[in-house]
Amino acid sequence: MANRTMKFQIYRYDPDKDAAPYMQDVSIEVDATDRKLLDVLVKLKAKDDSISFRRSCREGVCGSDAMNINGKNGLACLTDIASLKEPVQLRPLPGLPVIRDLIVDMTQFFKQYHSIKPYVINNDPAPERERLQSPEDREELNGLYECILCASCSTSCPSFWWNPDKFVGPAGLLAAYRFIADTRDQATNERLDNLEDPYRLFRCHTIMNCVDVCPKNLNPTRAIGKIKDMMVRRAV
Amino acid sequence: MQNRIVVGAHYGLRDWIAQRVTATVMALYTVIFVVSLFCMPEFSADAWRAMFSSGFMRFATFLFWLALFFHAWVGIRDVLMDYIKPVGLRLALHSVVAFLLIGYAGWAAQILWRL
Helix, strand or coil: CEEEEEEEEEEEEECCCCCEEEEEEEEEEEECCCCHHHHHHHHHHHHCCCCCCCCCCCCCCCCCCCCEEECCCEEEHCEHHHCCCEEEEEECCCCEEEEECCCCCCEEEEEEEHCCCCCCCCCCCCCCCCCCCHHHHCCCCCCCCCCCCCCCHHHCCCHHHCCCCCCHHHHHHCCCCCCCCCCCCHHHCCCCCHCCCCCCCCCCCCCCCHHHHHCCCHHHHHHHHHHHHHHHHCCC | CHHHHHHCCCHHHHHHHHHHHHHHHHHHHHHHHHHHHCCCCCCCCCHHHHHHCCCCHHHHHHHHHHHHHHHHHHHHHHHHHHCCCHHHHHHHHHHHHHHHHHHHHHHHHHHHHHH
């Protein structure tokens, strides 16, 4: 396949230099071997090293290169360039403070993640080898533990945009259910208490933007539903 | 200290359940209402009055209104919590909505039992 030129519009903002953010038109030659958006971004960076974005593993495991691609959040490294309508509009994840260009400040996102205590709480003395689970109990954790914390889901959620300081957000709630569902965890009640709150959990109105964008095809809405189910079972 | 974020009011489940239960009540009532409407001998004010003169219809309709008002309370409160940031203003608006809905409930009862 011959080389072709791809057109981009990239959100640019350097707080040291720019008074306001702006969209920059850029075009670049792509080779037949370029498959993913990240390949092209790396090329763009070689051409103009002032373009800033995060990237690390380049294979959808680290979750660093989440960005808003043609209006939808996703990972640059997992997005096929063939699937993109041109000019490709690249913006930083919505709702978080922009540090520079496509890099956002994830502090608020991780604060919410930490607020659900993302680790197994078990006060029994640790056994010699490991805490065991039955295969059925382990099954429940599938679709929960795979989250890479890229923040695509939380930053596509209007409830998280309006209340990022109070609403845990889909990523945090998915992680919360991962530990609520874990049979080795002994803090289920405390975890449910911690979430029973009009802001922390019940800002979710099940619009499923999170499910739509998750690059790992996880379903935070279902996890949130299961948390609510457990609360109902506990209360009724 | 004044601006520290405080969160953890520990309520919300009851309202969330109530919103679902009231939605079910409204859906069931809609079926009852439409069936009753098409069972009217004629589309006239007298037949309309007769339909609402039965104790069951009054009870069901009043229940529908109560369900609607409670459903609306939770929904509007959620909207206000999302968009109205100053706490004083939010409390004032919550109160206005709550009193309006209570007033409407009284009004609905008066209309139903006057028919």
